[in-house]
Amino acid sequence: MIRRHHRLLDRSSWAALRGRLAAVAGVVALLAAVLTGTAAGTASAAPATPPAASVPSAPSAQLAGAGWICRGTPVPPGYVVTAYDAGHCNGAGGSYVQPAQDPLWICASSPIPAGYVLTDHNPSSSPCLGDAWLMRLVTDGIWTCAGSPIPAGYVMTGHYRTGCRGIGSWFQQPAAPGLSICPGNAVPAGYHLGTYNSAGCAGLGSWVLLRN
Numbered sequence: 532m533i534r535r536h537h538r539l540l541d542r543s544s545w546a547a548l549r550g551r552l553a554a555v556a557g558v559v560a561l562l563a564a565v566l567t568g569t570a571a572g573t574a575s576a577a578p579a580t581p582p583a584a585s586v587p588s589a590p591s592a593q594l595a596g597a598g599w600i601c602r603g604t605p606v607p608p609g610y611v612v613t614a615y616d617a618g619h620c621n622g623a624g625g626s627y628v629q630p631a632q633d634p635l636w637i638c639a640s641s642p643i644p645a646g647y648v649l650t651d652h653n654p655s656s657s658p659c660l661g662d663a664w665l666m667r668l669v670t671d672g673i674w675t676c677a678g679s680p681i682p683a684g685y686v687m688t689g690h691y692r693t694g695c696r697g698i699g700s701w702f703q704q705p706a707a708p709g710l711s712i713c714p715g716n717a718v719p720a721g722y723h724l725g726t727y728n729s730a731g732c733a734g735l736g737s738w739v740l741l742r743n
Contacts, residue, residue, distance in 0.1 A: 597629035611666065612641035614658035627658075633668040648703065649679035652696050674700045686740065687713040690733040711737040 601620035606612060610628045615638060619625025629635075631644045636653070639662035643649070649664040650673065656663030667673070669682045676695035681687065687701040688710050694700025704710065706719040713732035718724060724738040731737025 597627065599625045599627055601625050606642050609644055610642075611635065611637045611644070612659075613637055615660050617660075631666070633666070635666050636663045637666050638663055643680055646682055647680070648673060648675040648682065650675055650695075652676050652698060654696070669703060671705055673703050675703055676700055681716070684719060686710060686716045686719065688732075688737075689713070690735055692733060706740060708740060708742045710740045712740050713737055 599616070599619050600606070602624040604626075606626070606628055609631055611631050612626045612628055613636065614627035615624065616627070617624045626638075631647060633647070634650075636656065636658075637643070638656070638659035643666065646668055647666050648669045650667045651665035653663045653665075655661070664676065669685060674691065674694060677699040679701070681703065684705055685703045686706050688704050689702030690713055691700045691702075701713065706722060708722075711728060711731050712724075714735055714737075719740075721743055722740050723743055725741040726739045728737050728739075
């Protein structure tokens with residue numbers, strides 16, 4: 532009887548032990564699942580490395596305001612060239628660029644941002660090592676130099692042969708029905724040309740602008 536009771540206790544103890552082991556294994560599995568899920572969540576929440584395209588280019592990074600760029604470097608949008616120096620960039624030459632503003636003298640090879648026109652000319656500008664142009668925002672009724680941009684919606688309606696220090700100047704206005712426009716204008720959308728006047732535009736000829 533004693534031996535049989537001893538064997539029963541052994542079986543009972545073994546069953547309890549197996550239950551404890553199973554419980555421990557379950558806890559371990561649960562912890563592993565929790566830790567694995569946490570790691571995965573952390574990895575997905577980590578910030579991705581920015582693509583190379585989102586990193587500012589050297590010109591943009593160094594041109595938060597006005598500054599020098601080396602020869603061959605593109606002028607950032609909205610900026611203009613206002614001076615040159617052959618000694619910059621270890622002798623390769625550089626351009627001084629700054630945000631466009633009204634008014635501002637710019638060098639001959641500078642880009643001209645949209646909405647600006649050229650209203651005066653200096654053929655011997657020291658900062659530009661030659662030609663420079665006075666850049667201004669276009670307004671209703673402004674004299675501009677020959678070769679100036681014609682902003683969208685504007686037309687040339689007058690000509691002064693000796694204006695702009697001898698190179699000629701043109702009067703710009705917003706397009707409107709009944710205006711007589713000079714040669715060289717693109718016909719604005721929604722308009723067509725009417726009667727021609729050979730004496731118009733200081734003898735260059737002109738056409739009446741009419742609505743379609």
